[in-house]
Amino acid sequence: MSIRLTNISKTFGKTTALYPLDLDIAEGELVGLLGPSGSGKTTLLRIIAGLEQADRGAQAGRIHAGRIHFGARDVTNVHVRDRRIGFVFQHYALFRHMSVFDNVAFGLTALPRRDRPSSGEIRTRVHRLLEMVQLETFANRYPAQLSGGQQQRVSLARALALKPDVLLLDEPFGALDAKVRQELRRWLRHLHDELGFTSVFVTHDQEEALELSDRVVVMSNGRIEQIDEPDTLYRAPANRFVFEFLGDVNRLEGEVRNGILTCGDARLAVDLPNGHQELLMRPHELRLTINPSETTHLPAIVTAIAPVGAEIRVELEADWLPSPWLATLRHADFERLDIRRGQRLYIELRRWHRFDKDPASHAGFALAS
């Protein structure tokens, strides 16, 4: 079931949670809503669910009220109860007094008598769902007797029991341990692919959004900043906000004169017009060398070293740097340079990014690596 939002906005009293926005989600897509706290992700998701009412035209001071379509069906004024959505809450919101089985069966048993399956059929369906979330053996436990990850899976099974057209998840893994979070993430991706419903989930974790979504909706301050596939998002951020939000950033500010950017005793050949410029780089876009090159003179001192997984993180400081830079190296490079704390090195830039005030401009420069 595709989802189409047109001209949706939302104010709470005096705060505007969402400025008028449009959003199209294709059938079968898995879309992530990503943004910092307070950017309106939850509000948007809840409006889709029908748990929150979008502003009517009059309230928003506009003529045309926003509309929500599920496929061809206009659900703007349909009650949550009848929208055929499944909703997964951040803290699971399981019914604590019901067993796992009863939780999952709830939606089925709440159907009006004429639509309600026989109790035998309910049992079969619930067991199939529990099997799907790999919790067959937990049917008689109570939520309090389950780990967070298991609870979240029950919550998912419960939401899927009524075969919703649309599955909505609000920070589904937010309350879980890093390890469990990753597992569950992969598992959700598979489930989605297998069952083929349309899903929207909220997260404030970039990694999660990028790893899980077909497309990511980046939000900030009640507006959509960019909608794109993870790869595009990372490579071609629409604006500085998106770029900064999606990972660690190193910043270099200086005056450009005749193709040379200067900042303290740092110098860098750039192909930019004269004037004040700011360049941004990701940690893996830095390269460390023993000697300065012809075009680049960025001396720095190693202040911290931390091996993390396949990479080594190196923190760099210098007089010309207002705040330290972070570089990530492969073990091989690290060992070749024999880096120690306190050592003086030179930084080279594989690539840098530049954003004008104009929100849509992203200029990049890449060195052959």
Next chain:
Amino acid sequence: MSIRLTNISKTFGKTTALYPLDLDIAEGELVGLLGPSGSGKTTLLRIIAGLEQADRGAQAGRIHAGRIHFGARDVTNVHVRDRRIGFVFQHYALFRHMSVFDNVAFGLTALPRRDRPSSGEIRTRVHRLLEMVQLETFANRYPAQLSGGQQQRVSLARALALKPDVLLLDEPFGALDAKVRQELRRWLRHLHDELGFTSVFVTHDQEEALELSDRVVVMSNGRIEQIDEPDTLYRAPANRFVFEFLGDVNRLEGEVRNGILTCGDARLAVDLPNGHQELLMRPHELRLTINPSETTHLPAIVTAIAPVGAEIRVELEADWLPSPWLATLRHADFERLDIRRGQRLYIELRRWHRFDKDPASHAGFALAS
């Protein structure tokens, strides 16, 4: 101030939180206690602090009671109040009804009159501390008016006000956002290096432990599994638990006969004795190729692709694999292979690890990369 624990154990009623253990921490070291939930990290930290009493000999059914030394001083029976420690609690435990200033000043104003600095001096010292944690301008705010990260910094300043010999932190960043967590982590490392006290912190986040600590104490089930520098820990895990706990792991099980390990239609030349063997690999220790090599035949299908930062995560499945494998690739490799979902590839192993039942054995094999 160095810390030395000898023969420390702790039982709560019938549960044993800590089995008898020894631990030496050098002066000025920053040591992380890492382990899964319930492994006894907090208990150990609280025993060091004096907030919890280690078992006496009789209670533990042993003859010699455990002892704790700070430097040359035996503090086993010294009350928390007199141990000269600073303690930072997981949820900050700030005094909610006091301003930031009063929180930090508390320890100074609670001194007996004869040792108490004049109120002018207290003011100067608190302001110096607030400057150090970059919260000068927040002196008059109340904890509720601060973000989590700011609260944690106040908590730290408060703990440092009495110039403790030892700083103890229980999951100091556990309740913070990923982004803030990273910043604060780096900042703590600097502070520690600058002021040179001895610090012990608890975490269940591997990345945090590895990035922040001089040495990491890995714990599980009330026992210390390994104590080492982050690098060593990662490269030479003492046992399978440590290896698995420190990162994602791919598992290959099969029968070895005449130097060839077989598992379904997977084959791999190994230099191992005949019999059942299990090999473990980290995601970055896998390499993907278009064709099988002479020594390795590990066919797999790409089931998911996620670009995360400098790396691309690729999930692989195969008939011979009970659970999917995870490989991390650099963008360059990824583009060279032109990997798409559903594609069939071959896996090569740069390196693998093997643990015997014997807890201390770690055998590894590495291919020149």
Next chain:
Amino acid sequence: ADRELLNSSYDIARELFATINPEFIDWWQEQQDESVDVKQSHGGSSKQARAILQGLKADVVTFNQVTDVDVLAEAGLVAEDWQQQFPNNASPYYSTTAFLVREGNPNGIESWDDLIEDDVEIVFPNPKTSGNGRYTYLAAWGYADRELDGDEEKIREFMKQFLNNVKVFDTGGRGATTTFVERNIGDVLISFESEVNNIRKEYGEDDYDVVVPPVSILAEFPVAVVEQYAERNDNLDLAKGYLDYLYTEEAQRLLAGFNYRVNDETVQQEFADQFPKTELLRVEDVFGGWNEVMDQHFAGGGILDQLQRR
């Protein structure tokens, strides 16, 4: 004041002693040239006796039940022959039970047998918790005993009907009055004659009539010195003086003003038209004494309980 006297009394005697005490104080001052003060403690008469037993240091008691003083005598707080220490069985004033009916006496109630008619609703306090109620019960029984020539079977039948007509059993006299007057329940309220007259005065002479039945019971209001405490308080003489005062003409007049019957002849004559002639039965004569009454009638499972069983 040089000395203080504590008088423990039943709960509806507040106004009475509030009037008598100042007169006594003057009298004592005149006689002994000593200024004294009298404190009052009021409560249900049994409750007051219990309090004294447990240590309430009253010098004198002015109760509405002989049994309650007997209890104190048994405990040795009051002299055993207390009824001999003052005139008239140590009862400076007395009363009887009478009826208060609504204006014009619509049910034509004149005597006890009018109360067992089916359509008559009676209000009087619970004999279990109230001395007042006990007197009412005994008066009815005494009347029946006389009319039915002591045929116990028939007396019980009579009493059963009588009790059956009770609409509300309050715990004390005041509660019964409230029920009858303010809540407008019942056709007749039975209480001490003194009470009944007071009520009529208080709530309107026009709305109620007092009926004194031709036969009723003698309700004595016993007084005694709590010797043990009075001695301890150095108040023996004062206590005795206080009770003696109650027999003076002056005090008897005050008592009659509160609708109590008194023995002082002068006063009796002054108030003659206020107190109709009635035959007053004595508990000792009809029932053989208070101990017998308590054991046979009011103890748990006694005749009263049997009569009320449905």
Next chain:
Amino acid sequence: MSSTTLFARAASKRVLPGFGLSLGVVLLYVSLILLLPMTSLIGELSQLSLAEYWAIISEERVVASYTITILAAAIAAIVNAVFGLLMAWVLVRYDFPGKRLLDALMDLPFALPTAVAGITLATMYSSSGFMGRLLAPLGIEVAYTWVGIALAMAFTSIPFVVRTVQPVLEDLPVEIDEAALTLGASDGLAFRRVILPLLWPALVTGTGLAFVRSLGEFGAVIFIAGNMPYETEITSLMIFVKLQEYDYAGASAIASVVLAVSLLLLLALNLWQGHFVKRLHGGKS
């Protein structure tokens, strides 16, 4: 005393100060103010033989008073359960003008002396009182019937249910409602199957407390009860009667029955709730 040494050892290494002092003060106070007086009750009872004890507490009129007291208290408790639940719901879930006043009003029965409540209710509901006159044409008699007893009991124990249910209802996250709604449940069904079971422990506890309180109520009830033997006599009155007769042992015997029932009920409530809470908040299967 061995228990002292046990405490002393357990306390020897406590981090927070004040264990010894607190324990001392509390034990002293509890012994003097709570336990010592209760021993006198036992002392009184020990003067009775078992047969005498049984005779007193099983006397017909006393037994009738148990029935009346328990029935009225049960009705009062049930009425309070319904009313308390309604009020807790209204006060927690809705906003309306005067809500704050209404909320404050809920505590009135605790703040108002019971005797005052008693005479007031009796005055209001007697046939000449304001409410009495209103109800009389409907054939409803309140004062001097068991209805009056139940009414007075209900009045004095109103706050128990409201005040135990209110915080639990407040703490129920919105998501519980929303989860039920997204699963298609109607309001009634969601309330019955999701909200009510979660309020159940608080509701039962509050109702139980109201019941216990009603069993022992005297001041408020006595004025409106009518006190007709076998019909509207409550057990507290029986104790009062025994006291009038200087029968302390008898009074203690009847009091001990009420006390035992109350304490057993409180204990049962505690245990049951502990069991329930364990299921909701963890513990092994």
Next chain:
Amino acid sequence: MQRIGDKPTTRRWLIGTGVALSLLFLLLPLVAIFAQAFAEGIGLFWENLSDEYTLAAIGLTLFIAVLTIPINLVFGVFLAWLVTRFEFPGRRLLQTLIDIPFAVSPVVAGLVYLLLYGRTGWIGGWLDGHDIQLMFAWPGIVLVTLFVTCPFVARELIPLMQAQGAREEEAAVTLGASGFTIFRRVTLPNIKWALLYGVILTNARAVGEFGAVSVVSGSIRGETNTLPLHVELLYQDYNTVGAFTAAALLALIALFTLAAKAGLEWRAARREEFR
């Protein structure tokens, strides 16, 4: 936001029923008290109020409250500190014990004190021998009032202190603070509203207790007659207006109590929001 029972009709019905029933069962009796007190005009009301013995009863009642509250306050704080900050055998039992006054009917409470400290009781006998009078004097009233009000402060504090946990206090210990400093500067500010609330409840009960006090008071006018006893006495004495005047006074104290409590809650709620 979608919540159960949000439909306007449901809402209106439930609020309407709730408000109507509350007014009928709670507000109306209150109105009745004042109506009775002023039934014969304000003059009589004043006259009754300024009666020597009414004034004495007010004085005694306040005196009892002033004595009782601090004692139970201290006890409640110690008890709450003990059961929420330490583990020790018998902890649960102690918590159940303090509920006894809830389960004991007030008349029985008075009785047990009378049996113990009365002249024939085993302590009372000894005291009597030494000319010490507890019962039928103000100390007896204080004792039974202590008994019936002893759970209130602790009952308010225990859940709160349990919920707050000992973290802040532990933090204070690590900062070298002594026991008294910890209590004064860390614990007290955190529990002060609950403490005040407990005090208000204690006060309400101490002022209004009838059954237990009635048993041990002796009802000596001007000496041991508390306000609730005075209400009864006046009522027994056919002084209905006087009785309801005193009752109205007690109702006023009750109203003041409710107002104070509502005020506190409001403040607490505001502080909560502010956090």
